[in-house]
Amino acid sequence: GAGVSQSPRYKVTKRGQDVALRCDPISGHVSLYWYRQALGQGPEFLTYFNYEAQQDKSGLPNDRFSAERPEGSISTLTIQRTEQRDSAMYRCASSLEETGGDGYTFGSGTRLTVV
Amino acid sequence: AQRVTQPEKLLSVFKGAPVELKCNYSYSGSPELFWYVQYSRQRLQLLLRHISRESIKGFTADLNKGETSFHLKKPFAQEEDSAMYYCDPKGFRSSGDKLTFGTGTRLAVRP
Numbered sequence: 234g235a236g237v238s239q240s241p242r243y244k245v246t247k248r249g250q251d252v253a254l255r256c257d258p259i260s261g262h263v264s265l266y267w268y269r270q271a272l273g274q275g276p277e278f279l280t281y282f283n284y285e286a287q288q289d290k291s292g293l294p295n296d297r298f299s300a301e302r303p304e305g306s307i308s309t310l311t312i313q314r315t316e317q318r319d320s321a322m323y324r325c326a327s328s329l330e331e332t333g334g335d336g337y338t339f340g341s342g343t344r345l346t347v348v
Numbered sequence: 349a350q351r352v353t354q355p356e357k358l359l360s361v362f363k364g365a366p367v368e369l370k371c372n373y374s375y376s377g378s379p380e381l382f383w384y385v386q387y388s389r390q391r392l393q394l395l396l397r398h399i400s401r402e403s404i405k406g407f408t409a410d411l412n413k414g415e416t417s418f419h420l421k422k423p424f425a426q427e428e429d430s431a432m433y434y435c436d437p438k439g440f441r442s443s444g445d446k447l448t449f450g451t452g453t454r455l456a457v458r459p
Contacts, residue, residue: 268449275434275449276392324392336382336394337436 237340239325245346246315254310254343258327265308267300268324276324283331315347352435354450361425362458369420369453371435381418383409386432425457
C-alpha cells in the first residue's frame with residue numbers, strides 16, 4: 234500500500250481480554266518494527282522483523298506479548314490477558330532496508346485502552 | 349547501555365529565533381542517527397538522517413563524534429515547526445541493545 238496501515242485505530246478492551254493489533258507495512262519493505270508509546274513519552278521499542286524472521290524481541294515487556302509476521306508482510310502484535318498498564322499507543326513502522334538505514338515510515342498507530 | 353539523551357523536554361522560542369534541539373549519544377562505534385518529528389495528532393515522520401547530510405524544512409543536523417552529539421538546528425523557527433522531535437540511534441541495532449528513541453523534545457514556536 235501507499236503507507237503503513239494499522240488497525241484498529243482505537244481499541245477499548247476489558248482487563249483480562251486478549252487483543253490483536255495489526256500492521257500492514259509498505260509493500261516491499263523488508264523490516265517491520267513495533268513500538269509502544271505512553272503519553273508524554275518517546276516510542277519504546279518492542280520487537281522487529283526482517284522478512285518473516287523475528288530479529289529482536291528484547292523489548293517485549295513480558296510473555297503476555299507476542300508478535301508474528303508469518304509471510305514477511307502483515308504483522309500481528311498480540312497481548313494476552315490485558316492489564317491496565319498495557320494502555321498505550323502502539324506504533325508500527327517499516328523500512329525498505331534491513332538495517333533501517335533509509336529510515337522508518339510509521340503508521341498512525343493503535344490506541345489501546347484497557348478498562 | 350547504549351542510549352541517546354535529549355536533555356530538554358520543552359524548548360520554547362519566538363518565531364524567527366534560532367533553534368537547537370539537543371541530542372547526545374553514548375556509543376563506542378559509529379552510529380547512524382536520525383531525527384523524527386511528530387506534529388500534533390499526526391504520525392511520526394522521518395525528518396532527516398545524518399548520512400544524507402540533507403536539509404529538510406530548513407533543519408540540519410551534524411554528527412559530532414568528538415562531542416557525541418547530533419543536535420538539530422534551524423536558523424529561523426516558524427510556527428509550523430511546533431511539534432515533538434525525537435532523536436533515534438539507528439546504528440545501535442547491531443550492538444544488540446534495545447532500540448529506543450530519545451524521550452523527545454517539544455518545540456513550541458510562539459508568534
